[in-house]
Amino acid sequence: MRLTRVLIVGAGHAGGTAAAVLRQYGHEGPIVLVGEEPIPPYQRPPLSKAWLKGEVDAGSLALKPPEFYAENNIDFRANVRALKLRRSNRLVVLSDGSVAEYDRLILATGARAMVLPIKGRELKGVTFLRTTADADQLKAALGPDKTLAVVGGGYVGLEVAASARALGAQVVVLEKEDRLLARVTCKALSDFVQGYHERHGVNFELRCSILGFKGVDGHVAGVELAYGRVVPCDAVVVGIGADPNEEIARDAGLECARGVVVDLDARSVTDHNIFAIGDVAHRPMPIYDRMLRMESVPNAVEQANQAAAAITGRPRPPGECPWQWSDQYDLKLQIAGYAFDADEILVRGDPATAKFAIFHLKGNQVQSVEAINAPLEFMMGKTLILGRKPVSKTKLRDPAVSMKEVGT
Known part of the structure; x- marks a missing residue:
């Protein structure tokens, strides 16, 4: 009897968890785990906190020890990106020129940082924070006598602001709304968080419109606001949200709605052989009687368990309450x-x-x-x-x- 072959595209928290849980649930068939980064799956939340402050190393970030994948017969392929999904042949074309076949496909392609369509965004020192490489670049730019501009007053931006202050840098947060965390929390919490940061020396510019980044010798030196005012800085981190990496799914005809539309098993509503989990999934949330896309580790883990259970024929795991966290100071x-x-x-x-x-x-x-x-x-x-x-x-x-x- 031919064993079911599972291909997981995306080696972040969702994809890495799915591979491990499949083995835990007794899946005996081949598992191929494809990731764009040069290292196995790791935890991303510490990047804006402990990693940025130098309190943890790569080993402590890893979801599993490096030897785990070989020991569990998981074919982990690093530095490889999925280019095209061919559903009729059940295969994915990869950036290294190879083709990966599947019986069941798990899309765990995550999301990418939104890019401001403004001048100067290509300057050195303008960073995002999605990978260890991003965090290392940012960490090298921080320290006493340095000024960091944080574009976006969301959770990640505020975590970076707190870490930068711990490293001795001056920080200014630039937010287009009239308060922090405007899309995700109430005014009372926004006011509390802003006051707490201000007591730690963070400056805020609210209701500001950013026209571009100013540079000197190819490196960012300031953020240009409306009316020509420039906020001087040595580095910029942009955290204004993320877009799901749904392109190969959409191009292959899967239903998408800012994320691949899935059911309670994390299975595509278009193709029962395909699952989507984590930041790239647009999923049901029965307790609110609606669909939504969530960017959180608990969601990634929950959906990894849902997909693994469905693939291995286990009962669907009980539904969970969505949650997330943020550490600041x-x-x-x-x-x-x-x-x-x-x-x-x-x-x-x-x-x-x-x-x-x-x-x-x-x-x-x-x-x-x-x-x-x-x-x-x-x-x-x-x-x-x-x-x-x-x-x-x-x-x-x-x-x-x-x-x-x-x-x-």
Whole structure:
């Protein structure tokens, strides 16, 4: 009997996890794992934090030891990119000139940083932060007597700002909206985070329009804002969002909607032999009765497990509450759920103590929670979001009432 051949395109957190879980679930057929970078799958969240500050090495970032892949008969191919998907022949054309066949294909191609269509973006010192190479380039530009301009006031940009301050650099954050984290959180949290950064010496320019980057001898030296004002800097990191790498899927006729559209098994709704997981997947989220694309490690791991279970004939894993986190200075920000259709915001705890949680409610159901140094609120928040259980707002807002009691 011919064993099922699995091809995984993309060797990030999602692809690497899928390969490992397939073996864990008993898949005995060939597994080919194709990645664009020169190293095996690794954790990306530390790039803006511990890696940038020199607190971890490549070994501690790796998802698995280098020998894991050979020992588990996983054919890992580095420095290779997928060029074309031919569904009729069940094969993928690769950038090294080879062709990889599959019985089941997992697309884990991730996302790429959005590029500002402005002059000067090709200058040296203008970086993004998606890979270890990006982080190494940025780290080399930071230190005392250096100034970093962060374009975009999202989570990654703010993490980089905190790390740069720890390395002694001056930091200015440039954000086109009138507050930080405008697309992903409420004003109360935005204000708290901005104030915390300002107390650590970060400067902010909000509601600013960037016209381009100014350079000297081919290296960035400033950011030009509207009305001709220039913010001097020694380096720039751009963090304005990411676009899914869905091109080969779309060109092959798979349904895409800023991500490959999949079902609860992470299987393409167009082709049952193809799965898409992680940042490139546009997936169902039943607790909110909608579809969305998520960029988070928990989502990558959840979908890797879904795809592996479907391929090996295991029962579908239970659904999970979406969540993510961000570390900035001594703040642990943990976010569960999404504030879809929320009609009330409830704050539990005192922001002045840097230990509080913001609950977003729809009626008496928790839609999402943003917790600052409040792990119990975060954990119970996840449970309440997933279980869709009504809560007592009086109990929820009172820190004297335990979260366990709130959840009963």
